[in-house]
Amino acid sequence: DLTWRYILHGKKYFTEKKIPKHDLSINFKHLFRNEEKTEFMPEINNIHIHLAKKRFSEIFPDVEPLTVKRSWSEYIDFLPDSLPIIDRHPIFKNIVIATGFSGSGLALGPAVGKLVSDILNNKPLNLDITKFKYRK
Ligand SMILES: Cc1cc2nc3c(=O)[nH]c(=O)nc-3n(C[C@H](O)[C@H](O)[C@H](O)COP(=O)(O)OP(=O)(O)OC[C@H]3O[C@@H](n4cnc5c(N)ncnc54)[C@H](O)[C@@H]3O)c2cc1C
Known part of the structure; x- marks a missing residue:
């Protein structure tokens, strides 16, 4: 979810090689959200759920394809160098x-x-x- 804060600091993260950039998708819907005032759960991205199922089947071809019963999402805390x-x-x-x-x-x-x-x-x-x- 792109917000003003991410626009200010986001570029620092793009120098980090370990971030799988092909997995990133950007949502502009919450650009003006005030992060200090509203706690927020990110929306579930079904494309990523589909990708996870697909990758699981590629890694374990002999296992029956997965059925997803429930899904949830949250933000992952990440610093630009990936170190805490x-x-x-x-x-x-x-x-x-x-x-x-x-x-x-x-x-x-x-x-x-x-x-x-x-x-x-x-x-x-x-x-x-x-x-x-x-x-x-
Ligand atoms: C989808 C997902 C999957 C994950 N899977 C794994 C996994 O398999 N294995 C693993 O090891 N880790 C996993 N993690 C990571 C793990 O959940 C986090 O690294 C860990 O919870 C971070 O702990 P924390 O105490 O630093 O922060 P948090 O758990 O985020 O705790 C911070 C707390 O501070 C509170 N807070 C924030 N702002 C304020 C404020 N102003 N005043 C008062 N309180 C405030 C928040 O409400 C929250 O309760 C996953 C994370 C996500 C999102």
Whole structure:
């Protein structure tokens, strides 16, 4: 869903090679939505559901084609370099930011929770998270 914010920042994302650009489709319907005021669920894109079924059949040709019973959609939190930020806020040091998990945040939840807790408690970290530092 293209909004003004994406127009301002979107170009940063197009330098990232890992984003599968052939899978992108742009919806102009919500261009003027005020994202700060209205929480919003994106519309389900049936083209992508069809593509997912097709790809599944290509990968598993011996399996019966899938029937979709229910579908849902949401936005995926993504930063331009595809890496998350796990760091103290640059100004408000008692806030720790953990965001931008590029569609893998559920799996990473326990590890990230431990890191955030250790950062807040000034404990030594058991992982090197230099790459996840906040950068301007
Ligand atoms: C379709 C889809 C499929 C996915 N599949 C997987 C998967 O298979 N495996 C996997 O590991 N991950 C998956 N993910 C990614 C995973 O869901 C996210 O990475 C993870 O939920 C991010 O967690 P978070 O706590 O950073 O953010 P969120 O879960 O987005 O939590 C942020 C919270 O902050 C709240 N919030 C926002 N603004 C405000 C405000 N101003 N004031 C108060 N509250 C606010 C929101 O309501 C929300 O509850 C998927 C995501 C999507 C959309």
